[in-house]
Amino acid sequence: MKKKVKVFFVIPTLFAGGAERVMSFVSQNLDKNKFDSTLVVIGFEKDNKYDIEGISVRYLNKDRVMSAALPLIKMIRKEKPQVVMSAISHLNITMGLISVLFPKVKFIGRHTIVSQDTVKLKVEKKTSAKRKVVKSFDFAYKLLDIILCQSKDMYNDMKEKYNIPEEKLRTINNPITDNFQLKQNTSSKSDIVKFITVARLKKLKGHERILNCLSKIDYPFQYTIIGSGPEKDNIFKQAQELGIEDKITHVPYTNEVSKYLSESDFYLQASYAEGFPNCLIESCSVGTPTIAFKAPGGLDEIVENGLNGFLVETEEQFIEKLNHKQDWYPEKVRESVISKFNKNKIINDYENLLISVIP
Secondary structure (H helix, E strand, C coil): CCCCEEEEEEECCCCCCHHHHHHHHHHHHCCCCCEEEEEEECCCHHHCCCCCCCCEEEECCCCCCHHHHHHHHHHHHHHCCCEEEEECHHHHHHHHHHHCCCCCCEEEEECCCCCHHHCCCCCCCCCHHHHHHHHHHHHHHCCCCEEEECCHHHHHHHHHCCCCCHHHEEECCCCCCCCCCCCCCCCCCCCCEEEEEECCCCHHHCHHHHHHHHCCCCCCEEEEEECCCCCHHHHHHHHHHHCCHHHEEEECCCCCHHHHHHCCCEEEECCCCCCCCHHHHHHHHCCCCEEEECCCCCHHHHCCECCCEEEECCHHHHHHHHCCCCCCCHHHHHHHHHHHHCHHHHHHHHHHHHHHCCC
């Protein structure tokens, strides 16, 4: 019997977030006959939002990634993993620098979003500190053995903007986890149309565009926003100014995202850029179609116009689709994403990648 491949998955926290969810999901679902997986968490166990079963979890109990550099070096030196996979830019930068000390270990950085420079709209002002991070990004990412992208857009972004050699780039889409089953109710029993968005409340997610559009429709609706973040006050101030605050339900965090998605009629997305939007594919996986603004980050790999939703370019087009009438078939909406992003396919892609980097 061949020896198992020893893999460390390193993430900043197990707090709610797409990268955390995907990395923890993949680490738990690799074939245990082939892989010895350990999940290394920079932060604290008390912050967990995801249950981890069947693998070892190590907490470094640090509140900053840079504070964890020395403990990570000591752990890698002592336990000798063959592959170390990390996620999120600032951690990938650190792991790129650490990789210089371990030439026999293969380091994979899972990148999580296309660069905001790719987005023409300046949704956030850049600071000199951010520019320094970008400069480090270019240097440190090239030290990694593999950079794992979530979409074609991200692949092209890394290749063209950061001049990452193609031989270091791979693409694996995000998986649909086990928690998302086809909705049972195939038609709404209410005259109120239910919309939902699941995203961190920050400018990049574009909530203000959705609110502008919803304020211009003339039928009864309810809009559920799931997520927390620094833009909360601005979002609800805008809703109040638009006169639609009574139509909005805010859920800061929930373990029942699948339930909320199943009870909704449409998933609304307005991000200016994405990595590969987990909640959008999860919405489709329960049979709930989407209306989304076009943006870098794999949306055109997910949304099939008229089958599982619509992609639009302007607020006027978004409003047009909000008013559009057609029959939606949850089974077809689900199949459109399950066929491409099901657990077995994506986990198999990860397993093949991990095996391929071992000499």
